[in-house]
Amino acid sequence: MHLEIAVAIIQRENQVLIARRTKDQHLGGQWEFPGGKIEKDETIDETLIRECREELGIEVDPTSLFHEQQFDYPGRCVHLHFYLCRHRLGLPKAIESDEIRWVEKSKLNEYEFAEANRQALEMLMES
Numbered sequence: 646m647h648l649e650i651a652v653a654i655i656q657r658e659n660q661v662l663i664a665r666r667t668k669d670q671h672l673g674g675q676w677e678f679p680g681g682k683i684e685k686d687e688t689i690d691e692t693l694i695r696e697c698r699e700e701l702g703i704e705v706d707p708t709s710l711f712h713e714q715q716f717d718y719p720g721r722c723v724h725l726h727f728y729l730c731r732h733r734l735g736l737p738k739a740i741e742s743d744e745i746r747w748v749e750k751s752k753l754n755e756y757e758f759a760e761a762n763r764q765a766l767e768m769l770m771e772s
Contacts, residue, residue, distance in 0.1 A: 646721045646722070647721075647723075648721060648722070648723045648724070649724050650680060650681065650682060650683065650724065650725050650726065651682075651683050651689045651692035651693045651728065652677075652678045652679075652680035652762075652765075653679045653696065653697055653705060653728060653730045654678055654711055654727055654728065654730060654765075654769065655678075655703075655705060655730045655731075655732050655737075656729065656730075656731070656732075657732055657747065659749055659750055659751075660747040660750070661678070661747070661748060661750060661753070661769065662679065662732070662737060662745060662747055662748075663676045663677065663678060663745065663746055663748055663753070663756065664676065664677055664678075664679055664701075664739065664742035664744070664745045665677075665743045667741070667742060667743050668743070674743075674757075675757050675758060675759050676756040676757060676758050677758060677759060677762065678727070678765075679700050679701055680692070680693065681696040681700070683726075689728065690707045693705060693707045693728055693730060694707070697730070699740065700740055701737045701738060701739075701745065702735055702736070702738045702740055703732060703733075703735035703736070704732075705730040705731060705732055705733055706730060706733050707728045707729075707730050708728070708729045708730060709728065709729050710729075711727045711729050711768070711769070712725075712727040712765045712768055713725065713726050713727065714727075714761070714764055716760070716761035718761070725761060725762075750770050750772070753766050753769065753770055754766065
């Protein structure tokens with residue numbers, strides 16, 4: 646199975662918004678950046694906007710591609726498109742996750758993220 650995934654790196658000052666996956670999800674309990682599968686006939690920007698509405702109840706403006714990578718899990722291959730996004734409107738809520746947090750970029754390594762996010766995390770902490 647091959648999945649195209651749009652990932653939102655939502656920044657405010659020196660912090661980014663992260664969410665903890667629910668226990669019943671693949672990689673449950675781990676932290677992630679908001680986002681999700683790119684639907685048929687949907688652009689990456691449209692996916693980021695839709696997913697942030699559905700998962701967090703907020704409006705974002707995707708601004709630029711930050712990083713792109715492919716990662717193989719047993720039984721699935723994910724192609725991740727990490728985009729920097731500006732938080733435009735709304736107070737983020739944990740609608741489809743256990744918890745959300747604004748975290749300083751330098752402290753992201755204190756959270757357990759899926760391995761597929763490791764390279765983007767390291768780049769983000771250095772930026």
